[in-house]
Amino acid sequence: MLDRTPGWRTGKTLADGTIKLSSNENPLGLSPDAREAVIESLVDANRYPGDYRGALMEELARYLDVKVNNLTLGFGSTEILQVAVQAFQGPNTPLIIAQPTFEDISDYQDTMPFEVEAIPLTKDLQHDIGRMRESAMRRPSVVYFCNPNNPTGTITSSRDIDAWIAEAPETTTFLMDEAYLEYASDDSFWPAMKWIEERPNVIVIRTFSKIFAMAGLRLGYAVSHPTTARRLNEHTVQNSPSVVAGAAGIASLKDKGLVDRAITTNAESKEIVHQTLDELGLDYLPTNTNFIMHRIKGDLGEYRNRMAEEGLLVGRDFPPMLDYNRLSFGLPNEMDRWAEAIKGFRKNGWI
Amino acid sequence: MLDRTPGWRTGKTLADGTIKLSSNENPLGLSPDAREAVIESLVDANRYPGDYRGALMEELARYLDVKVNNLTLGFGSTEILQVAVQAFQGPNTPLIIAQPTFEDISDYQDTMPFEVEAIPLTKDLQHDIGRMRESAMRRPSVVYFCNPNNPTGTITSSRDIDAWIAEAPETTTFLMDEAYLEYASDDSFWPAMKWIEERPNVIVIRTFSKIFAMAGLRLGYAVSHPTTARRLNEHTVQNSPSVVAGAAGIASLKDKGLVDRAITTNAESKEIVHQTLDELGLDYLPTNTNFIMHRIKGDLGEYRNRMAEEGLLVGRDFPPMLDYNRLSFGLPNEMDRWAEAIKGFRKNGWI
Incomplete structure (x- = not known):
């Protein structure tokens, strides 16, 4: 999305190279x-x-x-x-x-x-x-x-x-x-x-x-x-x-177009996440929001640390659901990077 | 001040031609x-x-x-x-x-x-x-x-x-x-x-x-x-x-200059107000702020309404001091306009 519609995106999504997918923020930035x-x-x-x-x-x-x-x-x-x-x-x-x-x-x-x-x-x-x-x-x-x-x-x-x-x-x-x-x-x-x-x-x-x-x-x-x-x-x-x-x-x-832009972008990102989790066989909850709760295999804290090392901030602890990670939907290209990272983790046998 | 230092003034002080001298705001605007x-x-x-x-x-x-x-x-x-x-x-x-x-x-x-x-x-x-x-x-x-x-x-x-x-x-x-x-x-x-x-x-x-x-x-x-x-x-x-x-x-x-700019402008406006009140023989309280409480003669509500008709918003009621009006210091040229208005009131026998 960053590359596809450069004209109207005003929100910074990459600060110090880090992608924030942890606070359910709207990645499109201010209208x-x-x-x-x-x-x-x-x-x-x-x-x-x-x-x-x-x-x-x-x-x-x-x-x-x-x-x-x-x-x-x-x-x-x-x-x-x-x-x-x-x-x-x-x-x-x-x-x-x-x-x-x-x-x-x-x-x-x-x-x-x-x-x-x-x-x-x-x-x-x-x-x-x-x-x-x-x-x-x-x-x-x-x-x-x-x-x-x-x-x-x-x-x-x-x-x-x-x-x-x-x-x-x-x-x-x-x-x-x-x-x-x-x-x-x-x-x-x-x-x-x-x-x-x-x-x-x-x-x-x-x-x-x-x-x-x-x-x-x-x-x-x-x-x-x-x-x-x-x-x-x-x-x-x-x-x-x-x-x-x-x-x-x-x-x-x-701004009449704002709500639709946000919903469309969110749907696109959600689709990338769904496909990735399906491909990896990781369960997730049905979402009606701009984030998703999904399982990983192995330790969640370790998973989040490894994601942070990849420059991706994902989730935090939400007791009692300590076998789920919460992932916010960023821009589609940010979710591509997340998908790449988590697939790499699978190759390493980490999730 | 508007005319004297146009380069750094960023605050709007005249909205719809009205000068707001009623809320003890800093007329210089955001740094x-x-x-x-x-x-x-x-x-x-x-x-x-x-x-x-x-x-x-x-x-x-x-x-x-x-x-x-x-x-x-x-x-x-x-x-x-x-x-x-x-x-x-x-x-x-x-x-x-x-x-x-x-x-x-x-x-x-x-x-x-x-x-x-x-x-x-x-x-x-x-x-x-x-x-x-x-x-x-x-x-x-x-x-x-x-x-x-x-x-x-x-x-x-x-x-x-x-x-x-x-x-x-x-x-x-x-x-x-x-x-x-x-x-x-x-x-x-x-x-x-x-x-x-x-x-x-x-x-x-x-x-x-x-x-x-x-x-x-x-x-x-x-x-x-x-x-x-x-x-x-x-x-x-x-x-x-x-x-x-x-x-x-x-x-x-x-912004190292900010505090001094505000104090200097305030002092300049205060001086105009002091001189005007002295000239008109209207009592006022000693001020250590960016506003002043001063007396007028006659009804205060009427005085404020007349000031509003001149495009100047000044004070409100502060019980129990209902024989004083509170005046915030705007820019010096705004205080000049206030001075002109109140002197006109005196000529009309209103204060």
Whole structure:
């Protein structure tokens, strides 16, 4: 892809010759329109970002077909997770999460005397709604769904989630983290957005870090009932987001080709990875995201070190799935290099 | 200044013909070096900001002559204030502040069942250390000093503050907000930095929004004892700051001329304002910042509306000082326009 479409790629993917395939970043880099918008916005870098915030809220509301008062902006969706913990949890309101899932929300528990219930995914890698629901029925609680789920890349049936939401009391708060939304192609997944006007206890969480390639600029948001949005807003850091995140966010939402470019490139890279793993007979989980969990034979730490020696950063430990490695999809030519490396490992008898 | 040094001014000061003299922003705009660094950093905008964070921490430690483990970075110093509230206050640990002072820290109380004691400044506009101390002696508490103080622009004697810190128990946490540090020229003010290794209960809070002209990029920090810094860090939003704030922060710290340029321009603008107010016989408070509190005659709201009609945004209400207007120092030629406007008001008998 680097060579094939040199005109519009603005993201650096090879720093010091190293290819980073470990943080589920979008390898295409910032949209060229966003890049221009950021540079133009720098004349306002000495001013507080109020004007950009307002314009971004309006553009985002239009993009999502919601109202501005449904929105809460954050310094990345990780701030939204922190704010939700502060606004909705308590000593008697535990967090119920899948095991494994995205780690940030449990990290934010450490500063509070709160309780976490981590419930293993089912055998087919869905959230175990039966057990989660059983646990939530006992008392007010906050339930976190990362769907599609990180680090597994898998989805949980939206029909099953909807059935629970429809019957849940208002004292069960649902945090629906849809960071990887746009990459999902399985028909049994759909967004949870339809609940936000009807159910103040459903909070949809999104990010500009993935499909919009803005991980470095820190912009995320929640969509929820106006009452809930107001409560979340009270807990956010003031003066969010920055002028540049505002400018880049607005331009990215307006860049009509951006989402398709990202999905197409991701699909191309995924295909290379699938073919390679199939060829080597290495199992992997079905992915609806921009990364994949796959097995290797032998020690995972050693595997990652050897990949690092090849200039490829791949995965980290995601307990309890310590026999899987998480691989993010870079550009197709980067995945070619990974394929070459892992095939070499096989020749050496390492995997 | 616009006309005098066109080469290095990168900040827009006239948007839609309006001059903003209301938010204590630095009118010089982003350092040209920072601007270049931001543009270069955009190639990493799709990556999480870890590398920039590390490099910024090192540069900042060098600039301040402290260790990296003394530092806590935030999305503006306002995040530091929020984090300090979360880490050190509690239902039985009230906040003790001056009245008036910078509002953000009290705003963050609204989400917690915490108590605030607002103690009026003394007649000579210093924090009333006697009364604050009396209140703090009764129980653990968090004491907030904005020094120089916003919105008054005045300072509190550092000798008096030091005397209290030297004798205070560890259960009194001192938040020393030095946002306007570099503008202070009064000999009785000095930074509180010397306490940080000796006293884990002293937290120095700084920002890149003022002297470094980065209000739109959101970067602030705390300097404290490593134990305290660790505790503060646990409460911050993850992945702070953004790639661009990191790049701009590093470049601004390295731009040796930046601080002097800002101080010189500020002094020039201050002089114009002083002369004008003296000429009109309007009282004002002594300022050690990039803004001033001055009286006008007649209704303040009406005065501000009339200034807005002239394309000049000046001040807002700062209770209980409702007979003063706060004016931020823009560029000298912007202050000339303000001077012309207010002299016109006098001719009309409005002030």
